[in-house]
Amino acid sequence: MLESLVHLAAGIDSVLTPYNLAVIFVAGMIGTIVGALPGLGPSSGIALMLPLTFGMPHIAGLCLLTGVYLGTMYGGRITAILINTPGDAPAIITAIEGYPMMRQGRGGKALGISALSSFVGGTFGLLILIFFAPIVTEYAIYLGAPEYFMLMVVGLSTIVLLAGDNVVKALIVTLFGALVSTFGSDYVSGHVRFAFLPELIExxxxxxxxxxxxxxxEVFLNVEKNMVMNLGKPSFKVREYVPGMREIGEASAPTLRGSVIGTFIGILPGAGATVATFLAYALERKLSRHPEQFGHGAIAGLASPEASNNAAVPGALIPLITLGIPGSGGTAIMLGALIIFGLQPGPLLMMQSGDVVWAMIGGLVVGNVFLLFSNVVLIPLFINLLRVIQNHLSSVVVGLCLVGAFSLNYTLFNVWIVLIFGVVGYLMHKHNYPSGPFILAVVLTPLAENYFRQSIMISQGSWGIFIDRPISLTLVLLMAVTIVIAIMQKQGLFKRQAKPVS
Structure with missing residues (x-):
């Protein structure tokens, strides 16, 4: 550990130049803006900035890319909390809990809690990256397709926790989400399914x-009910938006749990921050003494996913640096950047180019601290900007949504998809169908299908592969225990409610 601290100090020292600090500052702000815009995320932000790194010193170029990567994770929460429009997939849970806080007049507190939780999560992930990267990766390489399949199934089993009071409706939207996820060409065979339009092939x-x-x-619902948020008079006093000790105390334990989940899920290729946020949210709802508050502005439901979201960034860098395996779409582009810079990702990277790698990690440490202060200081600006445009908020949200949809591949097809699912979301809300299980199914079903088919091909048709391997068997038992406990608790709650009052 002492050796790692020495390398880290050297890396931070090489970053602390006016040029590199300016690069980190600009990268963090660009990443925050990109993350806040619907339709853009880490992959888009890094891809947009990659051409700017050509000709830059290696350390400055990597600081630019990692700063944008981390900044997008911070930025995704802004529009999620303020206008219920997640900037990217990991910010979905933030919208579920943060936007109700905004409607209750606690939007500034929600932004403050998310900023602090994001900082703690990012710091925890960085500590694991600094001290335990080789150890963690040594065990991560033993995970194969069966283990990843069971991990996806464990994730899907959490729908019993996201279901709320109506498990039947949750199962219906889960199956609908699984159906939606099967459109397009199959990962393994390339067979095209349900592509009745050419655009659906992908x-x-x-x-x-x-x-x-x-x-x-949300726009449709607000227009129907003629809702207007009462945001009060403009104020630029930062202390009015900083969470108090009670809120910080309530968020502290969930933040630590989310940090652990985010880091270790981020290490797993293909899982990423989206899966981590859903698992963190499901765990907090399971552990909460007041699960009925979730979906209505629960601090624990906001803090834990935000921590896991940012912890997944350094977590995803661990397999990239030590094995040359990208853990997410953003790190896949980072892999290309390392190769462009003449570096060779893999076990020899730390030995051959350790100074550059530790400088990149040092840039992440500096960028994480910078993003905490900048995001807290900018909270009054975000809230007061919303006050200025609140009478035209619906028009602004519609414009952001349509521009974000068009920017995905610069065709009108995704604009129509947004309109269709806007109506679907409106109908689901009107009839009390939960959106969480639907999104979870859309995310995890393609991954589960891919890993399942790989596992069956490896075992030559035998399903025993899922219980023959210790880690896979452990995940099977974990899933079974999760479902059984959830069912028993629901039955017990039903009996207590049904008991006549004497």
């Missing part, structure tokens, strides 16, 4: 789905 873009389901549907 499937339905997940970002377009969440823009419509959350952003546009």
């Amino acid at each position: 499937g339905i873009d997940f970002v377009a789905i969440i823009i419509g389901l959350y952003g546009l549907s």
